[in-house]
Each structure stands twice: as structure tokens, then as C-alpha cells.
Amino acid sequence: MEIRGIIFGVLLSLLSMVRGEDPYINHTWNVTYGIISPLGVPQQGILINGKFPGPSINTTSNNNLIVNVFNNLDEPLLFTWNGIQHRKNSWQDGVLGTNCPIPPGKNFTYRMQVKDQIGSFFYYPSTALHRAAGGFGSHRINSRLLIPVPYHDPEDEYDVVIGDWYTKSHTTLRKFLDSGRSIGRPEGVLINGKTAKGDGSDQPLFTMKPEKTYKFRVCNVGMKFSLNFRIQGHPLTVVEIEGSHVVQNQYESLDVHIGGCFSVLVTADKDPKDYYMVASTRFSKTVLTGKGIIRYTNGKSGPSPDIPEAPVGWAWSLNQFRSFRWNLTASAARPNPQGSYKYAKIEITRTIKLINSVSRENGKLRYALNGVSHEDPETPLKLAEYYGVADKVFKYNTIKDDPSSDVGTTVKIQPNVLSLDHRKFIEVIFENHEKSIQSYHIDGYAFFAVAIEPGKWTPEKRNSYNPLDAISRHTIQVFPKSWAAILLSTDNVGMWNLRSMITENMYLGQQMYFSIISPERSLRDEYNIPDNALLCGVVKGLPKPPPYT
Known part of the structure; x- marks a missing residue:
């Protein structure tokens, strides 16, 4: 099977040369268990081609990315591609709401295009708390040569994945959550799967030539905590955040929230x-x-x-967020200047407020949005929708756009899907009544992070939005007893996951889906279901619907 996958990749590359398509980047991944000891304690980890963390993906804007995944674990598996927008192609998203998982001993080939994107991203397994065992890695998308970047070419570029780490196995942690317990506090923090001992035996992660400038792409792939990132004696010049060039300010340290990525020059x-x-x-x-x-x-x-001390308190982190600004004079993946997009002048057609809550149902811990704790059905939501059997699997719009403030008293455990109109401009408010920080991500989209403020949101708070140069990104943090506002254009048809990036919260229901449907069923708006799509649940064995034209 592996040889066939390699041959297939070579044939695709040759075909692209004949057709004049954008280049194809091919990966074949053998996913296995292996013994790792990142904190000195032997434990079962998830390896990709024998590596922990997994191999880095290096692409350029508009490349076609082919990843053939062989699942040699003893459990079903999916990979999700954090920050990759999958234009018209939620079929490749790699979450249980859109895809059937890859069975043990089988393979599945992801086919996606990093269309009109640049930046620093990462991938990780989205199923069964596999993230706690590894399986994650970096994904960089370079600018095309014909489009200049707003800084000189660095001497070299380095990928840095940071995250908190548990020495307990992912199966043990999953049993904790399934039994109603929390997974508790992690045991340490890793940088590229390691942490230095400081006894003189440590080998360098990276080397630098004197007087040269280097680009570090830093992503927080952790499970529970925001992390402060810094380098002894070296200021960090931020040049890119989650796919957007930014005003180049210098920082002594950066708060990198779960799911977030920064590119810095050192x-x-x-x-x-x-x-x-x-x-x-x-x-x-x-x-x-x-x-x-x-x-x-x-x-x-x-x-x-x-070791330089980290800052104290979340007010410092909030002020740092406010200092991030879009670079309006820089080009990005497209030749058009980013600043030509005047998002503040677009009429908002719908406002959705999402309030997170935590409670116990039948003695078990559950997390929710607007009183609904999401549960994945056996049939992926996207497949049920595409095959016309959604009414047998889930209900749309079980939550209100403007919920009452007491949503934390009780929760319903069921699929949580909101139907959104295609090609509208909407406002999403995240309101956090808890004492802990939250971090959210939306698949398939970049959105404008226009405000984070203490207190509760009201329509008058729009006066505090950044109307000019808010960053277009894919994660947003919400500080304790605070709210955050984002603006996005619902121009990407599909079934898209909105989730807490805190793994425990997501696993226990703090996620939902946005369904955007094009009534025309046109290839202009969405790709057809892939020929290699895995089928499960009630759609298995059903005749395939007529293809889009």
C-alpha cells in the first residue's frame, strides 16, 4: 500500500507539470505507537514515520498538499489541519463532524490546496484524545517568490512547537474524562518534544551565526495552558500572526495561547x-x-x-493583544494589498453570542456553548447533510443567537449545529463568565479579531472595536469574566468546526459546527465529495447523490 501511495504522488506531480497546475507536495505517513520519554518518564507516544513530534510540512501559497495516512494504531484516527482554510473543501477537515475516522490498519489520503494563504500553522490528531500522545507537527506556508514579504530574507527559518505535556497515557486521560473527572494539571512543558536538563549535556535545538537574523515560527500545540515564550537576552520582532503580516513591534516575550502561532525575527x-x-x-x-x-x-x-521571568496576570496579556496590528502596506498570498479589504464598512447581517459554561450532568463533568454540550453522532454531520438524511442524525439551530445569561445551570448533550446563510457578514461574540481563560478556533475561516474587553458584551461595545487594522487570524482568546468579538464573511461552503482549543473542554462538549450551504449545489461554491471518502453510520451503503456541476 505504501509503494502505491508513493507512485500515486509521483503521478500527480507529473500530471500537474503537464497541466500547468500549482505544484503538488506529497507526504506518506506511517502512524504508529512508540515509547518516548520527553520528561524522563517512558510512555506510549504517537509517532509519524518514527518521529515525535511529527515531520514538518513545508508548502508555498497555492500548493496542492497530498498526505497519505496509514493508521497503524489500534484505534480510529483523524488529523486536522489547524488554520488551513480548505476553500470549498470541508471534506478534508479531519474532524468527526465532517469525516469518518480512518480504521486501524487502513489508510486515507488527504487532498487539499493551501489556496491564497501564507503563515505558520500546525496539524494534530483530532480523535480520542490522541493529541495527548503526540502526532502533532508544524506546517509552514511560504509566500510565492513573485510576492514580496515586508522584511529581508532571514538566514534560516526554524519551526518551534511548544506545549504542555502529560506523562499519563492518552487512554488513561480519556478514562478520566469519560468517568466524569478532570485530567488535572500537566507535568511539564515541551519545546519540539523536549526540555533541556540544564546539566551541560543538552544538545542545541537551533544554531545561529553571529550577526545573522533568523525566523522562528512558534505554535502552541498544547492541551491546557497558554504559554509565555521568550529567548534569553534577545528581543522578538513579530512579523506574522496566523497567516497575516503584522506591524513589526519588538517584545521581550510573547503570550502564545493554545492553537495560536507567531513568526518572529531574532x-x-x-x-x-x-x-x-x-x-x-x-x-x-x-x-x-x-x-x-x-x-x-x-x-x-x-x-x-x-531564566527571564514571565509577566504576571492576564491584563498584561490583554494589552499585548491590543498591540497587534495588521500590516496594511504588505502583500500576502494575493498580489492585492491586504489593506484594500475594508471590513468595518460591511453591514453585519447576524450577531451570534456564544457563552461557555461548565457543569455536571449525572455527576459527570461537561462543557457547553449556550447550554448545549456537543456530542458527535455516529454519522458525521457533513455526510448526513450531503446525503439528505440530516433529519435522522441531528437538528439545526438548537441554540439561540442571544442566549440568557444563566446558560450554565443545565446543559443538553446533543449535536450542536448552527445554520448560516452563504455570503453574509456576521459577528460572533464569545462571552466568558468563568474564572479561567478560553481559546477558540474556527476551521475553514480566518476572521477579524476586533476586540477583547472585560465585562459583558452589549451592542454599544461596538464602539470599542478596531475598525481599521485588526488581524485576520483563526484563533481568539477570551480572558476571565471578559468577552471577545470577531467578524467573518460566510463565504466558505461546508460544515465547519468551532471548538475550544483546550482539549479537555473540547472533548467534553465545548464545540459546535457552522453549516454553510449553497442552494445551487455548484462546483463554484463547493467541491464534490471525494471518491475516496470514508462512509459510516446511516449513509454507509446509500447511493451517492448527483455530483455538483
Whole structure:
């Protein structure tokens, strides 16, 4: 099967050359279990081609990405592509609301195009708490050569995946959640799957030549905590956030929330020696810290044991969010200047307020949005919709656009799907009444993160929105007892997952789906179901609907 997958990839590449299509980037992944010890404790991890973390994906705007996944685990598996917009193609999203999982011993080939995108992203397994065992890795999308970037080419680029880590297996953690318990506090923080011991035996994660500038692509792939990222003695110049070039401010450290990614420039202009790259938990009672070594090529000594302190409190993090601005003079994946998109002048056609809550149902912990704790049906929502049997699987619009403030008293456990009109411009308000920070992501879309403020949202709060240069991104954090507002155009047909990026919250129901349907059933709006699509649930064995034209 693996040889056939490689041959298929080669044939696709040759075919693209004949047709003049955008290039094809091919990967074949063998997903297995293996013993890893990132915190010194042997445990079962998920490896991709024997690697933990998994291999990096390196693409360029408009490349066609082909990933043939062989599932050699003992459980069904899916991968999701955090931040990749899958234009007209939610079939490749890799979550249980759109795809049947890959059975053990079988393979599935993802086919997607990174259309009109640049930036730093990552992938990870979306099923069965597999994320707690690994299976994640970085995905960079470079600008095409004909489109300039707003900074000089760096000497080199490095992918950095940071995240908190549990030494308990993913099956043990899943049993905790299934039995109604929390998974508790992680045991440590990893940088590229490791943390430095600091005893002189650590090998460098990265090297830098003196006086050269390097680009670090940093993503938080963790499960529970926001992380503060910093490098001893080196300021970080932010140049890109989740696919958007930004105004290039310098920071001593950055709060990277779960699911978020930053690209920063770092210049090797300090004393020639080793330096610690540091990631530590934020908003946690006990601070957990992970370290990695950056080595100057002419270095003469080890790193200083004095680790720079992280900031305290979430007000600092909120102020940092407010300092991020879109670079309106930079081009992106398209030759058109990004600043030509005047989002503040577009009429808002619908406002949806989402209030998160936590409660116990029959003694078991559940998380919810607007009083509904999402549960995945056996038949993926997208397949049920496409095959015309949605009424047998789920109901649309079981939550209100403007819920009452007491949504946390009781919850319903069922699929949570909102139907949205195609090609409208909507406003989504995330209101957090809890004492913990939240982080949300929407598949298939980039949205304008226009405001985060303390308190509760009212229509008058629109006066505090950033009307000019809010960043177009795919994650948004909501601080305790605060709200956040985003604006997005519902121009991408499909069934798209909105989820908490806090793994425990998502697993126990703090997620939902946006369904955007094109009545014309036209290829202009959405691709046909792939020929290799896996079928399960009530649609298995049904005749395939007529194709789009």
C-alpha cells in the first residue's frame, strides 16, 4: 500500500507539470505507537514515520498538499489541519463532524490546496484524545517568490512547537474524562518534544551565526495552558500572526495561547554563547517551564542559569493583544494589498453570542456553548447533510443567537449545529463568565479579531472595536469574566468546526459546527465529495447523490 501511495504522488506531480497546475507536495505517513520519554518518564507516544513530534510540512501559497495516512494504531484516527482554510473543501477537515475516522490498519489520503494563504500553522490528531500522545507537527506556508514579504530574507527559518505535556497515557486521560473527572494539571512543558536538563549535556535545538537574523515560527500545540515564550537576552520582532503580516513591534516575550502561532525575527547580535529558549505556563497556580538551547556557531560557553521571568496576570496579556496590528502596506498570498479589504464598512447581517459554561450532568463533568454540550453522532454531520438524511442524525439551530445569561445551570448533550446563510457578514461574540481563560478556533475561516474587553458584551461595545487594522487570524482568546468579538464573511461552503482549543473542554462538549450551504449545489461554491471518502453510520451503503456541476 505504501509503494502505491508513493507512485500515486509521483503521478500527480507529473500530471500537474503537464497541466500547468500549482505544484503538488506529497507526504506518506506511517502512524504508529512508540515509547518516548520527553520528561524522563517512558510512555506510549504517537509517532509519524518514527518521529515525535511529527515531520514538518513545508508548502508555498497555492500548493496542492497530498498526505497519505496509514493508521497503524489500534484505534480510529483523524488529523486536522489547524488554520488551513480548505476553500470549498470541508471534506478534508479531519474532524468527526465532517469525516469518518480512518480504521486501524487502513489508510486515507488527504487532498487539499493551501489556496491564497501564507503563515505558520500546525496539524494534530483530532480523535480520542490522541493529541495527548503526540502526532502533532508544524506546517509552514511560504509566500510565492513573485510576492514580496515586508522584511529581508532571514538566514534560516526554524519551526518551534511548544506545549504542555502529560506523562499519563492518552487512554488513561480519556478514562478520566469519560468517568466524569478532570485530567488535572500537566507535568511539564515541551519545546519540539523536549526540555533541556540544564546539566551541560543538552544538545542545541537551533544554531545561529553571529550577526545573522533568523525566523522562528512558534505554535502552541498544547492541551491546557497558554504559554509565555521568550529567548534569553534577545528581543522578538513579530512579523506574522496566523497567516497575516503584522506591524513589526519588538517584545521581550510573547503570550502564545493554545492553537495560536507567531513568526518572529531574532538577530544573533549578543555575546557568542548558548542561550535558553523558554516556554512557561501562564494563568496556572504552579508555573511549569520548558527550555531549549540556541547555540551561536562561535559560542564559547553554556547558557546563563538565570531564566527571564514571565509577566504576571492576564491584563498584561490583554494589552499585548491590543498591540497587534495588521500590516496594511504588505502583500500576502494575493498580489492585492491586504489593506484594500475594508471590513468595518460591511453591514453585519447576524450577531451570534456564544457563552461557555461548565457543569455536571449525572455527576459527570461537561462543557457547553449556550447550554448545549456537543456530542458527535455516529454519522458525521457533513455526510448526513450531503446525503439528505440530516433529519435522522441531528437538528439545526438548537441554540439561540442571544442566549440568557444563566446558560450554565443545565446543559443538553446533543449535536450542536448552527445554520448560516452563504455570503453574509456576521459577528460572533464569545462571552466568558468563568474564572479561567478560553481559546477558540474556527476551521475553514480566518476572521477579524476586533476586540477583547472585560465585562459583558452589549451592542454599544461596538464602539470599542478596531475598525481599521485588526488581524485576520483563526484563533481568539477570551480572558476571565471578559468577552471577545470577531467578524467573518460566510463565504466558505461546508460544515465547519468551532471548538475550544483546550482539549479537555473540547472533548467534553465545548464545540459546535457552522453549516454553510449553497442552494445551487455548484462546483463554484463547493467541491464534490471525494471518491475516496470514508462512509459510516446511516449513509454507509446509500447511493451517492448527483455530483455538483
